[in-house]
Amino acid sequence: MVKKVIMKNLVCTGCAASIEKELVKQLGYVHSASFNFASQTMLLEVDEDYDEASAIEEIQNIVDSVESGVDVFPYEQRNTVKTKTFIKTYRYVLIGALIYVIGALFGHFEILRPRLNVLYWIGYMLLAHKIIHNAYLGLKRSDFFNENTLMFIATFAAMLIEKPYEAALVIVFYSIGEHLQHRAVEQSKNEISSLMDLHVDYANVIENGDVRIKDPMSVQVGDRLVVKKGEKIPADGVIVKGRSTFNTSALTGESKLREAEEGDYILSGNINVGEVIELKAEKEYSDSTIARIIDIIENATNKKAKTENFITRFARYYTPVVTALAFLIFLIPTLIQPAQAEEYIFRAAIFLVISCPCALVLSIPLSYFAGIGASAKEGILFKGSNYLDMLNDVDTIGIDKTGTLTHGNFEVAGFTSLKTLKLAASVEKYSNHPIASSIIEAYPGEMETFESIEEMAGMGIKASDETREILVGNRKLLEEHGIEGIEKKDAAGTNIFVAENGTYIGRVVVKDQIRDTSRSVMKRLKQKAHITMLTGDNEATASEVAYDVGNIGYAHNLMPEDKIHIFNALPSEGRKVYVGDGINDAPLIRNADVGIAMGEGSELAIDVADVIIMNNDLSLLEKAFHISKRTRRIVYQNITISLGVKFLFLLLAGFGATTMLMAIFADVGITLIAVLNALRLIYRRKKTYGENR
Numbered sequence: 001m002v003k004k005v006i007m008k009n010l011v012c013t014g015c016a017a018s019i020e021k022e023l024v025k026q027l028g029y030v031h032s033a034s035f036n037f038a039s040q041t042m043l044l045e046v047d048e049d050y051d052e053a054s055a056i057e058e059i060q061n062i063v064d065s066v067e068s069g070v071d072v073f074p075y076e077q078r079n080t081v082k083t084k085t086f087i088k089t090y091r092y093v094l095i096g097a098l099i100y101v102i103g104a105l106f107g108h109f110e111i112l113r114p115r116l117n118v119l120y121w122i123g124y125m126l127l128a129h130k131i132i133h134n135a136y137l138g139l140k141r142s143d144f145f146n147e148n149t150l151m152f153i154a155t156f157a158a159m160l161i162e163k164p165y166e167a168a169l170v171i172v173f174y175s176i177g178e179h180l181q182h183r184a185v186e187q188s189k190n191e192i193s194s195l196m197d198l199h200v201d202y203a204n205v206i207e208n209g210d211v212r213i214k215d216p217m218s219v220q221v222g223d224r225l226v227v228k229k230g231e232k233i234p235a236d237g238v239i240v241k242g243r244s245t246f247n248t249s250a251l252t253g254e255s256k257l258r259e260a261e262e263g264d265y266i267l268s269g270n271i272n273v274g275e276v277i278e279l280k281a282e283k284e285y286s287d288s289t290i291a292r293i294i295d296i297i298e299n300a301t302n303k304k305a306k307t308e309n310f311i312t313r314f315a316r317y318y319t320p321v322v323t324a325l326a327f328l329i330f331l332i333p334t335l336i337q338p339a340q341a342e343e344y345i346f347r348a349a350i351f352l353v354i355s356c357p358c359a360l361v362l363s364i365p366l367s368y369f370a371g372i373g374a375s376a377k378e379g380i381l382f383k384g385s386n387y388l389d390m391l392n393d394v395d396t397i398g399i400d401k402t403g404t405l406t407h408g409n410f411e412v413a414g415f416t417s418l419k420t421l422k423l424a425a426s427v428e429k430y431s432n433h434p435i436a437s438s439i440i441e442a443y444p445g446e447m448e449t450f451e452s453i454e455e456m457a458g459m460g461i462k463a464s465d466e467t468r469e470i471l472v473g474n475r476k477l478l479e480e481h482g483i484e485g486i487e488k489k490d491a492a493g494t495n496i497f498v499a500e501n502g503t504y505i506g507r508v509v510v511k512d513q514i515r516d517t518s519r520s521v522m523k524r525l526k527q528k529a530h531i532t533m534l535t536g537d538n539e540a541t542a543s544e545v546a547y548d549v550g551n552i553g554y555a556h557n558l559m560p561e562d563k564i565h566i567f568n569a570l571p572s573e574g575r576k577v578y579v580g581d582g583i584n585d586a587p588l589i590r591n592a593d594v595g596i597a598m599g600e601g602s603e604l605a606i607d608v609a610d611v612i613i614m615n616n617d618l619s620l621l622e623k624a625f626h627i628s629k630r631t632r633r634i635v636y637q638n639i640t641i642s643l644g645v646k647f648l649f650l651l652l653a654g655f656g657a658t659t660m661l662m663a664i665f666a667d668v669g670i671t672l673i674a675v676l677n678a679l680r681l682i683y684r685r686k687k688t689y690g691e692n693r
Contacts, residue, residue: 001045001046001047001048001050002043002044002045002046003043003044003046003050003052003055003075004041004042004043004044004075005041005042005044005056005059005072005073005074005075006040006041006042006071006072006073006074006075006077007019007035007040007041007042007063007070007071007072008040008070008071008072008073009040009069009070009071009089010035010040010063010067010070011178011362015066015067015134016035017316018066018138018141018143019033019035019042019062019063019066019067020033020034020035020042022062022065022066022141023042023044023059023062026058026062027055027058027059027062029046029047029049029050029055030044030045030046031045031046031047032044032045033045036365036369041075042059052074056072056073056074059072060072065137065140065141066134066137066138066141067134067137068130068133068134068137069089069130076217089179090175090179092126092127092129092130093126093127093130093171093172093175095126096122096123096124096125096126096127096128096129096168096171097123097127097168097172099119099120099122099123099126100120100123100127100164100165100168102119103116103119103120103123103164106119117162117164120159120164120168121159121164123164123168124155124159124164124167124168124171127167127168127171127172127175128151128152128155128167128171131148131151131152131155131171131174132152134148135148135149135151135152147319147356147357149323150319150322150323150352150353150355150356151170151171151174151352151353151356153323153326153349153352154170154348154349154350154352154353155167155170155171155349157345157346157348157349158170158346158349158660160345161342161345161346163346163660166346166349166660169660169661169664170353170660170663170664173664173668174664174667174668176668177664177667177668177669177671177672180668180672199294200216200232200233200234200268200269200285200290201216202214202215202216202234203215203216203218203219203225203234203235203285204225204226204227204228204231205218205219205223205224205225205226206223206224206225206226206278211226216234216235216285217285217286218285219234219235219281219284219285220281220284221281221282221283221284222280222281223235223280223281224240224278224279224280224281225237225278225279225280225281226276226277226278226279227272227276227277227278227279228272228276229272229273229274229275229276230271230272230273231271231272232268232269232270232271232272232290233246233266233267233268233269233270233271233272233279233290234268234285234288234290235268235279235281235282235283235284235285235288236265236266236267236268236281236282236283236287236288236289237265237266237268237279237280237281237282237283238263238264238265238266238279238280238282239260239261239262239263239264239266239277239278239279240262240278240279240280241262241277241278242261242262242275242276242277242278243259243260243261243262243274243275243277244259244260244272244273244274244275244276244277245257245258245259245260245272245273245274246258246259246260246266246270246271246272246273246274247270247271247273248267248270248615257273258270265282266279267288267289267290268283268285268288268289268290268291269289269290269293293376293381296381296382296383296612305368305385305386305388305389305390305635306386306389307364307389307632307635307639308364308365308368308385311360311361311364311639314357314360315357315360315361318355318357319355319357322351322352322355322650323352323355325351325650325654326348326349326351326352326355327348329344329347329348329351329653329654330344330345330347330348343656347653347654347656349660350653350658350659350660350662350663351650351653351654351663353660353663353664353666353667354646354649354650354653354658354663354666354667355646355650355667356667357642360638360639360642360643360674362671362674362675363638363642363671363674363675363677363678364635364638364639365385366675366678366679367631367634367635367638367677367678367681368385368388368389368631368635369385370631370678370679370680370681370682371385371388371627371628371630371631371634371681372385372388373681373682374627374681374682375388375623375624375627378620378623378627379599379613379614379615379617379620380611380612380613380614380620380623380624380627381599381611381612381614382610382611382624383609383610383611383612384610387594387610387611388627388628388631389628389631389632390575390593390594390628391575391577391594391624391625391628391629392628392629392632393574393575394528394529394574394575394576394577394593394594394625395528395529395530395572395573395574395575396529396530396532396570396571396572396574396575396576396577397525397529397530397531397532397576397577397578397579398531398532398533398534398563398567398570398576398577398578398579398588398592399531399532399533399534399552399578399579399580400533400534400535400578400579400580400581400582400585401512401533401534401535401537401542401545402434402512402535402537402581402582403580403581403582403598403600403616404579404580404581404598404618405514405515405518405522405533405545405549405618406512406513406514406515406518406545407512407513407514407515408434408512408581409434409438409512409513410434410435410437410438410494410510410511410512411438411442411510411511411512411513412438412439412441412442412508412509412510413491413493413509413510413511414491414493414508414509415442415506415507415508415509416505416506416507416508417505417506419505419506420498420505420506420507420508421439421442421443421508422443422445422447422448423448423470423472423498423500423505424439424443424472424496424498424508425439425440425442425443425447426447426448426449426450426463426470427450427453427461427463427470427472428440428461428472428496429447430450430453430455430461430463431455431461435494435496435510438510439496439508439510442508449465450463450464450465450468450470451464451465451466452464452465456473456477458536458559458560459473459474459476459477459480460472460473460474460477460496461473462477468500468501469500469501469502470498470499470500471483471497471498471499472496472497472498473496473497474495474496474497475490475495475497475538477497478497478499478504481499481502482502483497483499483502483503483504484504485503485504486504487507489540490538490539490540490541491507491509491540492509492511492540492541492544493509493510493511493512493540493541494509494510494511494512494537494538494541495507495508495509495538496508496509496510511541514545514548514549515616515617515618517617517618517619518549518618519548519549519550520619521618521619521621521622522549522550522552522618523549523550524622525621525622525625526550526552528625529577530553530570530571530572531550531552531553532552532553532554532555532566532567532570533545533546533549533552533553533554533555534554534555534558534563534566534567534588535554535555535556535558536556536557536558536559536584537556537557538556538557539556539557541556542554542555542556543556560584560585560587560588561587563584563585563587563588564587564588564591567588567591567592568591575593575594576592576593576594577592577593577594577595577596578591578592578594578595578596579596579597579598579613579621580596580597580598580605581597581598581600581605581616582605583604583605585597585605586604586605586607586608589605589608589609589610590608594610594611595608595609595610595611596609596610596611596612596613596621596624597609597611597612597613598612598613598616599612599613599614599615599616600615600616611624627681630681631681634677634678634680634681637677638674638677638678641670641673641674641677642670642671642674645666645670646666646670649662649663649666
């Protein structure tokens with residue numbers, strides 16, 4: 001069982017890693033823990049007997065033993081719990097700063113100057129109380145190398161060599177930077193939430209003839225719901241009274257309105273912009289489309305990209321190394337020039353301030369989270385930041401035909417005789433396949449009935465009664481039953497062959513319509529990757545569609561297991577993507593490096609997919625590649641800026657060419673620049689996505 005716990009104000013990666021480790025170590029009912037910085041959520045795999053009330057208290061105690069000032073509360077309370085104000089959080093820092101101001105004023109009086117040192121130490125202890133406390137907690141759990149330890153050593157060294165103002169400036173600016181980092185993370189969450197606009201606040205449930213406002217989580221299957229104009233559908237269901245118009249943009253990313261009436265199935269999250277309707281809930285809120293989408297987005301960054309994992313490993317070794325270098329910067333010159341010991345202590349302190357890896361460890365996960373949020377607004381759901389990153393390396397695309405390149409809306413394009421059509425329709429009425437529906441719709445007359453129906457997977461149907469045996473299906477079905485006289489060449493389209501009592505009667509040809517966006521998207525994607533259409537249709541249909549959408553490659557007459565073999569054999573030097581929508585596509589979607597499902601396809605395909613295109617618009621496939629490319633570019637920019645500036649300042653600090661203010665900029669300033677750069681993914685105008693920039 002998986003549970004989510006909010007840990008607000010936790011932005012220290014080292015602390016998060018320690019908390020993850022301690023939760024598993026100390027709490028027997030927790031089997032794994034993974035913290036999502038961007039959403040401030042700890043994902044816990046727990047036992048079935050997990051008791052949230054007692055667990056939250058135990059988790060808070062563990063968090064407090066690692067990092068102070070972090071608020072822990074249940075995920076369900078994320079929108080209602082109020083956290084501490086700025087004044088309450090930083091009251092000791094403010095009091096300490098005030099003491100420094102008083103000390104500066106007293107400095108004008110000669111008689112008080114000898115006592116100022118004591119005053120400054122009191123001010124320092126108040127200013128640095130959180131850093132000292134967290135450094136102490138780190139020492140207790142044998143974590144000697146973290147950002148709190150670095151800041152404490154640096155500021156304490158400054159106090160020892162009687163540079164109290166420099167020590168105070170570091171702590172004050174560090175506290176301001178920490179607060180701004182919290183605000184930036186919170187703002188990114190709020191911006192992504194407003195972009196997606198997915199949260200459902202309440203549900204109008206009919207109980208004993210009265211309408212009651214209830215929490216969406218309490219909606220049960222079978223409940224009758226009232227949805228008024230301007231309200232969101234709280235749970236997937238069927239309209240049982242009324243008809244209306246719905247804004248589907250929150251789910252699909254497109255502003256086109258949808259008409260729906262009694263008997264139509266409507267998804268949660270869509271907004272009613274027309275008349276009042278009544279809805280029968282077919283799913284609980286937790287199982288509805290809206291809840292699944294929110295869960296996918298908020299948990300997406302738990303599946304980390306390679307770059308994120310690299311930065312986490314880098315930070316683990318980076319901090320001990322720079323601490324050792326700082327010690328050498330003090331030790332070696334001091335052994336040569338003991339009289340300059342204070343100067344070398346100060347250089348080492350500046351070096352430690354510069355070295356904090358906050359810019360990298362905060363901005364990289366935030367960049368991927370922003371990219372995932374921007375994608376979700378467009379109607380593209382990534383189940384992990386690793387899949388968002390993988391799209392940059394794709395050089396081979398496999399794609400299904402029906403329902404992906406085409407609409408999946410079949411129409412009868414021709415038939416051998418009326419008898420052929422009648423027999424085909426009479427047998428196909430026992431199937432729920434879209435092709436069967438099109439044949440039934442094309443025959444206006446009265447159909448025949450049969451006593452025995454046998455469906456043969458991937459081939460067709462055998463129907464029989466006391467006097468007849470009818471076969472309706474593909475060429476393979478008839479050939480296996482020894483039917484002769486079948487046309488040797490298939491017509492363009494899906495060929496449905498009909499035989500009666502061992503004699504070939506004729507065929508019905510069904511065609512599908514190509515999506516409007518398929519041609520333009522395939523032609524552009526061909527410039528970046530090799531594309532192959534994999535279909536169970538005959539060669540005539542496959543070649544016609546493949547040529548029409550941009551002369552892409554194709555393989556035809558494939559069974560589901562054949563698709564996997566053909567796809568695996570496609571040449572590739574990078575990553576492979578497969579795009580499909582049906583139940584028969586699910587194994588291949590799971591098998592691909594990145595499996596992409598069309599949102600209106602089968603639930604199985606959606607469940608196993610790594611990426612979901614909500615509105616079945618293939619232009620979003622191209623858009624996903626562009627967002628992936630832009631996200632990686634911003635990630636690399638942040639790595640270059642953060643490491644480049646830090647290494648430059650560290651080099652200068654080693655030779656004593658930097659000041660404490662410069663060190664603060666190299667730490668806090670660069671962190672904020674990197675965070676703001678990551679947020680550009682959110683603020684980028686929607687219309688520019690998909691452009692090759």
